[in-house]
Amino acid sequence: MNINLIDLLKKKVSAIVLEGETEYLSEKSQALTSFFPILLSIFKSQPELIGRLQNQLNPRLTDIFTNNPALKHQFLEQISGTVPTGAMESTLNRSIALVLGVLEIEAGSAEPSAMVHLIETHWSAVSNALPYWATALLTALGGGAVSGQALHQAPEVASSQNIEEKKKSAFLLPLIAFIILAVLLALIFRACSGKKETEPVGGLATQTISNEPAKLQLSTGASGGLTTCQLYSGNANYINILQQEIKQVFNHNMGCGAESNANYHTEFIDQDAIPSVLKLVKGVPNASLTWMGNQLSIQSANPIDAQQLAAEIQPLVKNMTVMTQAANNTAPPVDSHAVMSTGNSNAEKALAEINPDHIRALDIATALNMQIINFDTARANIPEANKSILDQAAALMKRAPQVKLTVKGHTDAVGNAATNKTLSQKRAQAVVDYLVKQGVDPAQLQAVGYGQEQPIADNSTANGQFKNRRIEFEVLNTETGVTREVNDQGIKKQ
Template sequence: MNINLIDLLKQKVSAVVLEGETEHLSEKSQALSSFYPILLSIFKSKPELISNLQNQLNPRLSDIFSANPALKNQFLEQISGTVPTAVIESTLNRSIAPTLGVLEEEAGSSEPNAIVHLIETHWNDVSNALPHWALALLSALGISTASGHSLHQAPETEPYPVVEEKKKTGFLLPLIALIILAALLALIFRACSDKKETEPTTMATQTAASEPAKLQLSTGAIGDLTTCQLYSGNASYVDILQQNIKQIFNHNLGCGAETTANYHTEFIDQDAIPSVLKLVKGVPNASLTWIGNQLSVQAANPTDAQQLAAKIQPLVRNMTVTTPAADMAASMPMDNNTAITSGNNNAEKALAEINPDNIRALDVATALNLQIINFDTASAQIPDANKAILDQAAGLMKRAPQVKLTVKGHTDAVGNANSNKTLSQKRAQAVVDYLVQQGVDPAQLQPVGYGQEQPVADNATPEGQFKNRRIEFEVLNTETGVVREVNDEGIKQQ
């Protein structure tokens, strides 16, 4: 292989992690460049860590330093420079999953042994890119780099006896300690003398979080959790909320989560979230979107949505609770053609914005769900308006075999229930067949027909019937938005 693995990670991973960043861009880029060879050295010595991180929804530094949390703090202080360690930690956290993705792609397998072999093949590049201070860090983690570096050292260094090394170490340790102490004193002095100057920097870091924290979830026909996604700049709070959601809905996997510095660290009225979720549980086919000071509630039955909103409003005094679907249904009829055109345009745009080097199942499903596939009455023929969208999705799925989707067919309640269920299965199968014809692996798709069992609107009106006649896409084997494929144990637990 002629590629430089470290340069490849800088090109593919750093570009994704730093996209849209403006604060401390140079420092973050340098931290990532130093982090890649350290991470690969750890992977080379500890293949079991690769499996552990692959099974994490959002792998973080704390997973790597789980045996020595104090060492993580020392590492962050070293790699962060003048940037707040929390900012650098967030950047490094976001780089772990895409780094694994690149390694899996280059190795041609997700097996840890294949990834280790890839790293060993490129060990010269990896070891040469290690920062000089990283050797002590890796040693403290119980990782020896001697075998790797001996490939590049002169043979005469080997005969030096161990006792000589101990003498050198004994001499250097007090000197290193004095240097570290002097550096700490200098930093403390600088922090005190430049206090006024650091305050604007802190505020700038805070204002970099340009998007409010967001929670989106929906329930199924019996009011159980079907989809859930969290966006927050506070990883610790996300962990706490995940536990609440798992407990309230008796759900093993909880939510998909994105924890980046782009999002605020707090929700408005966030202490009320668990109480609100308890109210949502049991409401069939309901959805909730909590973003900024707006809380949107929808349900298949508009009355359910309005009653739920009335119960929630007293709990969130600083927020406005709305029921958009119920309000729209009451105020104006739906223009079906306009809705189809708008939805399909949005789907095409969302698919076009997916990074072809970082294709996630959740992103593909979310984009496809923006379109409206409006089958003719009693027909399973895919409308021409949707074929271009499905072609886009097929192109992405062929590049990402890990993307596996369930295609769900639904009908309105007009006609015989059994016939509707059969028709919904045919429609879902038609979508699967079309994607397979475009080259998608059949193993990536699973059609399911639900007939009229899961309405999202009132079947008593033409507008409601139009909404209920739909195709939905979900991540296969999980209804939580988890972007990595669920293992066998996880599937059995659902």
């Protein structure tokens, strides 16, 4: 192969990640250049990591440093320079999925073994691009295969070199090894110091660190499929495991919104029963479940459904109290601002991770359906928070004329049905008009208003009304002629 893998990643990944960036552009570009060979070296020594990251919707640095979060902090401090570490981490996070995409294309396969073979084929270019400080990092991460090779090995010298040069080499090799060992010991010492700083002082209880119980909240729609899900835990590894379980049980490709930090406990009470409980909840219409501490709360639009579900779950969670409530009376109000902010942020990230040279219609639809377009009452003006997301989608659609979208408008059941249908049509058309204004071919778009005809939640509650007021995207790929809709149960052929 004639390509330089590092140059290829700089061309295909850096350009996408840094598009639209205005702050620290040069520093972030340089950091990505240093990060690519480090990431490839980690993949080479840990092929199983490739598979784990491929299963993540948004793979992050945290997934790489799962067993050594202190080392991640050290790494970010080293690579960030003058850039705030939070901003740098976000930049590097966005690059991981794109790097995997390039490796898959170049290797001709998504198999980790094929990607590792590709890296090995280009190992000379990868190792030469490694920054000088990366050796200690890779060693600390367990990259024995990497650290055991010379990262900046000079070409073999001719046999005519004199004995004096060989003596110098014999002196320098132990010196270099000593320097590497010193750097590694310094990293370990700093990591240990960081851990000590978080330990309780003067006998204070450890609850000052993790004082919130782990929490799982989810709800189903009218067909019993997953509609919303939030997960909070201090154990990032378990979050990943539970995410996969939820995606599999509900046939849902996006899973939960998740938050992992030290404020939350690392384990759920009776957490081994969670998969079995999920299977029981699946198929129950308009139900919600909250698993927090030693209490499991079940709510349903139909009280009989909630009672039956509680009776089936109670034997599985012997250390918990199962409570039932009627959703239309006691469901807590939706934090609409938080839900919209999370959805819109996820949509922006998903669109940014689409390879502009390999655009799939389903990827655009999935990303757009993550956002929440919350129109003002009786208005059809697109909120400012959604315009940047639609701008990203428009840029992709202009590059992919085979992609066609049907924009579907829905309302709640408050008010006159005919008025609601007209309003939903206007809102869907407003989205179409905005995309066309950004340069999308009008032939790629169609607006349809359904009014209150297709609810996904109970219209008798404020929470249900919020869920029903929505814009959805249905995709027709002219290459296949197959219409696919992204709904509460994943992808549905029509």
